[in-house]
Amino acid sequence: MTRRLPSELPAALAPQLPDKIDGPLQTLGAWLLAFLWALPLIYAIWTAFHPGEFSTRFVLTAPLTLENFATAWASAPFARYFANTFMLVTMILAAQLVIGTLAAYAFARYSFPGRDLAFFLVLIQLMVMPDVLIVENHRTLTQLGLIDTIVGIGLPYMASAFGIFLLRQTFKTIPAELDEAARVEGASALQVLWKVYVPLARPTYIAYGLVSVSHHWNNFLWPLVVSNSVESRPITVGLQVFSGTDQGIDWSLICAATLLAVAPLLIAFLLFQRQFVQSFMRAGIR
């Protein structure tokens, strides 16, 4: 972006552009709000890293400890919960990418009777999310014998209208000439998809992947309904079982367990902050 106008004028005469907020009052307000926003997390970190008696007393000389993390880790099968979540998230993402790519390709580059109606039917899922259909989907899973399995938790999310929509939009921006050129060379439809479309849509895949992983890592209500054993419970439900049991509420332990549960995602986010923010931006612009 070039801002020609101010540079053509002497510095003293250059009008202050009104599009960028600045000034001490605004800075103060912004920092105050940011502090409020960060406060719950800071509070949890303080409590988790200090002995129980300091969980509500804020003295800078309080001794640091990792004891809470060790105790929390030992008192619930968190390792298993993590493994479950990892499997769940990987499985959903893999299925979403394959199924979504195929469907998006069909919508972007094929014309067949009923295509527009089919696209409309796909978009319905943007409004009628699986979250609302928990009762019926629970019934279906019972009939399939998939209650309390990781596959069962993932199944309703594997075809994602959002993913199909996003990939279709991206595929449509790819010049059809590339497609035709590859076909002239004798490539089959799936080869064209794999060699031309998928590589060119990489930024969309990354953006969608990050959004999908963080969404399903955090998902709670449906897994809560479907899972009822350690073998299938993802970390969100596991955390709730841990902190919800009446073991005499020990906030230091609960905060430590909470931080453990969010750690992988939080660390990934802090490391790849830019990519995360850009992915959420890209996924949101339609």
Place this chain on the structure above:
Amino acid sequence: MKRFSLQLHGWLLLLPAASLLAFFTHYPALATLGHSFMSTPKANRPSVFVGPDNYLTLIEDPVFWRAVENNFWYCVGTIPLSIALALMMALWVNGRLAGKGWLRLAFFTPTVLPMVAVANIWLFFYTPQYGLLEQCTSLLGLPSHNWLGSPSTALFCVIIVTVWKEAGFFMIFYLAALQQLPPVYAEAAAIEGASRWTYFRRIVFPLLMPTTLFVLINAVINSFRLVDHIVVMTRGGPDNATTVLLFHLYEVGFKFWDMGYAAAITVVLLAVLALLALVQFGLLERRIHYR
């Protein structure tokens, strides 16, 4: 023949997505309508057609009406506040302030954290006597108050958590839109000597309208969808003060296992979402004229 095979290809590519969606979105949405007219199957009594009985139960259920009312206040409390804060955050992060990166980090972090986890932290925050909130209010000499335990403040506390969680998410969309505004507008406004407020009100805000609509739709959907923290923090209580529609559905379906009645509540939720979809299409029409 060639054309037919191309059409067939198209359908085959679509088949996995279509069958999964049919199985887990379209079928359940229709089946729930049918099941809402059936009784809940019991051990020795299969489900039978009961006509509008489940809907009569619904009309006579005071908890349902409480949930409708709560959901209304939940919408009123979360939607405007989270959108306004999101816009302000975006303007700040897009501005010329010191430590912009840190501001963005602070605002956006709640978005990537699981709602269940942060609800635990907030639960501690609101705890009577020990919680940070109570410590602050007692420093100010205010009387002790059980924030989550009193029907008058519990819903408000839940609303705060929702706003905290989603404002940073909405900020991202505003930020993306702000960064795409052509700088000529600002330059023209500067030449005209427009104040920052006039510039915002007359130029930026109207140009952000499509984003606001998009965010608005998301905020409305979320106000019917986000109940994770209610499960953790209040379980709908005290005295149903924080029971919203989806939470009521969850309790009827998976605590009382009254599947017939749960189907009727699902139908109500689906009707709300369908209405929302119609409104969105209406607004989208206008949004196209905007461009």
